[in-house]
Amino acid sequence: PATIRLRHLQQAKAQGRPFSMLTAYDQFAAKAFEAAGIEVLLVGDSVGTTVLGYDSTTSTTHQDMLTFTGAVARSVTRPLVVADLAFGTYEGGPADALRHGVELVRAGASAVKLEGGAEVAPQVRVLVQAGIPVFGHLGFTPQSVNSLSGHRVQGRDRAAAQKMQEDALALQAAGAAAIVLELVPAAVAASVTAALAVPTIGIGAGPDCDGQVLVWQDMAGLSGFHGKFVKTFADLRPQLEQAAQQYRDEVSERTYPGPEHSFE
Ligand code: KIV
Ligand code: NA
Numbered sequence: 001p002a003t004i005r006l007r008h009l010q011q012a013k014a015q016g017r018p019f020s021m022l023t024a025y026d027q028f029a030a031k032a033f034e035a036a037g038i039e040v041l042l043v044g045d046s047v048g049t050t051v052l053g054y055d056s057t058t059s060t061t062h063q064d065m066l067t068f069t070g071a072v073a074r075s076v077t078r079p080l081v082v083a084d085l086a087f088g089t090y091e092g093g094p095a096d097a098l099r100h101g102v103e104l105v106r107a108g109a110s111a112v113k114l115e116g117g118a119e120v121a122p123q124v125r126v127l128v129q130a131g132i133p134v135f136g137h138l139g140f141t142p143q144s145v146n147s148l149s150g151h152r153v154q155g156r157d158r159a160a161a162q163k164m165q166e167d168a169l170a171l172q173a174a175g176a177a178a179i180v181l182e183l184v185p186a187a188v189a190a191s192v193t194a195a196l197a198v199p200t201i202g203i204g205a206g207p208d209c210d211g212q213v214l215v216w217q218d219m220a221g222l223s224g225f226h227g228k229f230v231k232t233f234a235d236l237r238p239q240l241e242q243a244a245q246q247y248r249d250e251v252s253e254r255t256y257p258g259p260e261h262s263f264e
Contacts (some may be wrong), residue, residue: 004039004080006111006133006177012039013199013210019215021082021201025051025068027075029216034076040201041076042213043069045143050217057142059085062100066107071110082135083109087143090123097123101132111177114173115141116245117167121174129132138164138192139205140183151227153183153204156165161188168192168200180213181205183229195235204229 012019023042024030024049033041047068048060051151055171056141069083083104084089091098097120101112111133111217114120139154148154168179178199186206193200193209202209217223222240223234250256 003078006080009080009178009199009211017201017224019211020215022219023047023050023213024072024216025177026071030072030075033216034078038213039066041072041079041081042113042114043072043081043083044215045086046215050215050223050253057144058145060084062084062086062103064090065224066103069104069107069109078112078158080233081108081243082113083107084253085112086210090120091116094122094126098126098130101127101134102130105132111135113137113180115143117163118170124171124174124176131202133177134175135201136168136176136179137182138167138171138184139181142182151183153185155188160211161185164188165192165195167219172196172198178211197215209213 009019022033023037023046023151024033024041024045025043025159027198030041041057043065045057045060045065047064048057052060053061053065065086068079073081077181085097085104089100097114103113112127113135114123115137117138124136127134134171140148140151145151155164164184171179172211176198178201179196180203181192182205184205186208188201189202189205190208199210201211201213203213214225218230219223219233222237223236224237226232248254
């Protein structure tokens with residue numbers, strides 16, 4: 001199947017065919033998701049909290065993003081590879097955003113994602129003018145976890161829902177190619193989705209977004225995170241634990257390695 005491009009996501013929205021995005025940070029997961037037909041791979045700054053053991057994505061660095069973006073980009077050809085701009089790499093202004101965005105593209109990203117609304121429209125504009133597609137991210141924005149007082153659903157009251165819609169329209173006007181909506185009431189996400197020409201991609205944002213995204217270790221049952229919006233489509237953590245335990249048992253009993261695993 002052909003390489004996924006922005007216009008395919010646009011067509012999916014137009015035709016009412018929801019598409020899927022998963023995070024990916026390494027070769028074998030990325031290849032499995034490509035084989036499964038996942039349209040978009042997000043090298044999220046969640047690599048910090050999933051792979052690197054940080055408490056928050058505010059600790060994920062630009063260098064982390066370059067390293068893992070390269071790993072994913074080298075591993076697949078079909079999915080669209082989107083990389084997060086790390087906390088602190090774009091808030092200062094368009095020049096900063098452009099410099100870091102260019103480096104993510106050099107590392108293999110086909111698009112970049114940044115968090116925030118109208119206040120980051122100048123950054124979106126300069127990236128788009130440079131030929132770098134930009135995904136926005138509204139609702140709960142993890143890089144602002146400290147000022148948002150934790151992981152909470154956003155846009156619950158009328159004023160906040162109205163502001164989210166205005167921010168989405170501002171990002172679209174600045175040239176954003178798609179907008180992630182995180183922890184947003186389903187009805188609010190549906191109305192933002194209907195108001196936009198570009199696709200929305202939901203995580204904890206109900207069924208009416210144009211696409212969905214999940215952190216892969218959550219949906220595969222490796223992280224042990226069971227937020228309300230997460231469905232665990234596999235149970236990898238207990239399986240991995242069981243495999244490691246059996247390996248250890250067989251080593252201690254000298255049943256592994258056997259003759260079939262040994263050289264004459
Ligand atoms: O970093 C990430 O995984 C994300 C998704 C949750 C959208 O930004
Ligand atoms: Na992110």
